[in-house]
Amino acid sequence: MLSAVLVEPRRLELEEVPDPEPGPGEVVLRVHSALTCAADLRAYRLGQGAPGPWGHEFAGQIWRTGADVRGFREGDAVMTAHTAPCGECLLCTRGQGNLCENLEAGMAVGGFAEFVRVGAPIVQQNMFLKPASLSHAEAAFLEPLASVVQGLGSVPIDPDDTVVILGCGTIGLLYLACLKALEQPPRVLMAGRGTERLELARTMGAELVIDDWQESVVEVVRERTAGLGAQVVMDCAGQPESWAQILDLAGRGSHILLFGGCPGALPVDMDTTRLHYDQIALVGTSHFTPRAVRSARDLLVGHRVRPGPILTGSYPLRHLSQAFDRLDRGEGTKFEIVPHPTEAPGR
Numbered sequence: 544m545l546s547a548v549l550v551e552p553r554r555l556e557l558e559e560v561p562d563p564e565p566g567p568g569e570v571v572l573r574v575h576s577a578l579t580c581a582a583d584l585r586a587y588r589l590g591q592g593a594p595g596p597w598g599h600e601f602a603g604q605i606w607r608t609g610a611d612v613r614g615f616r617e618g619d620a621v622m623t624a625h626t627a628p629c630g631e632c633l634l635c636t637r638g639q640g641n642l643c644e645n646l647e648a649g650m651a652v653g654g655f656a657e658f659v660r661v662g663a664p665i666v667q668q669n670m671f672l673k674p675a676s677l678s679h680a681e682a683a684f685l686e687p688l689a690s691v692v693q694g695l696g697s698v699p700i701d702p703d704d705t706v707v708i709l710g711c712g713t714i715g716l717l718y719l720a721c722l723k724a725l726e727q728p729p730r731v732l733m734a735g736r737g738t739e740r741l742e743l744a745r746t747m748g749a750e751l752v753i754d755d756w757q758e759s760v761v762e763v764v765r766e767r768t769a770g771l772g773a774q775v776v777m778d779c780a781g782q783p784e785s786w787a788q789i790l791d792l793a794g795r796g797s798h799i800l801l802f803g804g805c806p807g808a809l810p811v812d813m814d815t816t817r818l819h820y821d822q823i824a825l826v827g828t829s830h831f832t833p834r835a836v837r838s839a840r841d842l843l844v845g846h847r848v849r850p851g852p853i854l855t856g857s858y859p860l861r862h863l864s865q866a867f868d869r870l871d872r873g874e875g876t877k878f879e880i881v882p883h884p885t886e887a888p889g890r
């Protein structure tokens with residue numbers, strides 16, 4: 544089969560490699576749709592994981608099943624996350640499977656290929672049948688959406704709240720979509736950069752979109768909240784400059800959700816008086832539990848979150864490098880990669 548391999552920073556090659564074989568409890572998927580992710584772009588720039596296969600957001604059809612696979616048959620269209628917790632480590636037994644110490648061991652990477660092998664713990668916990676009403680491209684959003692749902696579960700949201708989202712990339716837009724899917728959605732203000740992304744935030748329902756190249760996000764948020772600040776601030780930008788202003792956006796008794804990972808382990812300065820006397824909670828979030836994956840599945844299958852508009856375009860696998868060249872230049876948000884273009888069902 545054909546598989547994309549990251550050879551060194553900014554150099555991708557397509558290699559002919561042996562087809563993956565499913566072991567007991569495992570399946571091999573024929574990839575219909577794989578998505579680029581900000582983590583992939585970082586790996587592309589830095590050569591992380593090179594040389595090796597990559598791509599961790601994908602959906603497809605079960606091509607082969609190993610022994611003892613229950614609930615799935617060859618030919619089933621499925622959606623899946625690329626990891627599952629072990630269920631046995633300390634954090635798993637505390638119900639924090641998103642932080643499982645053994646996540647990396649069974650990770651299904653290699654979605655930028657014609658076929659990909661999915662391990663038994665994933666098949667059992669985080670793989671689901673995909674209904675025909677959901678395209679493979681939408682289904683491939685299961686993984687990033689699960690991370691978003693996980694974060695959302697750790698901050699209280701009230702219908703009267705003002706929520707500020709920093710960053711209009713895929714994650715910021717998925718947070719917006721999830722908030723809008725609530726029965727009584729809060730008011731959402733989004734700040735970010737790039738005309739296309741800001742426009743997307745507007746069309747996906749943000750009450751106010753702030754171009755942080757043109758305006759001071761802190762000033763606008765204060766003005767829109769009668770000087771009180773927001774009840775929830777979500778950082779989906781992962782830049783030291785967004786963390787630096789985050790406390791100035793947060794009101795008394797608020798929650799700050801830290802989703803975006805800053806490059807490197809950087810120190811941050813924070814006003815201890817505000818954190819303490821204004822009772823501001825800093826909440827980190829990482830990865831997802833199977834429960835978050837199931838909620839993300841329900842949001843997609845019920846079409847309560849429609850991620851399709853986030854995709855900038857689609858490329859066949861052999862033109863994968865064009866998608867990353869564009870992302871590297873700051874163009875577009877997320878691309879769909881289609882390994883078998885002649886059969887692509889379209890979006």
Ligand SMILES: [Zn+2]
Nearest residue numbers: 580582600687
């Ligand atoms: Zn991802």
Ligand SMILES: [Zn+2]
Nearest residue numbers: 629632635643
């Ligand atoms: Zn574990």
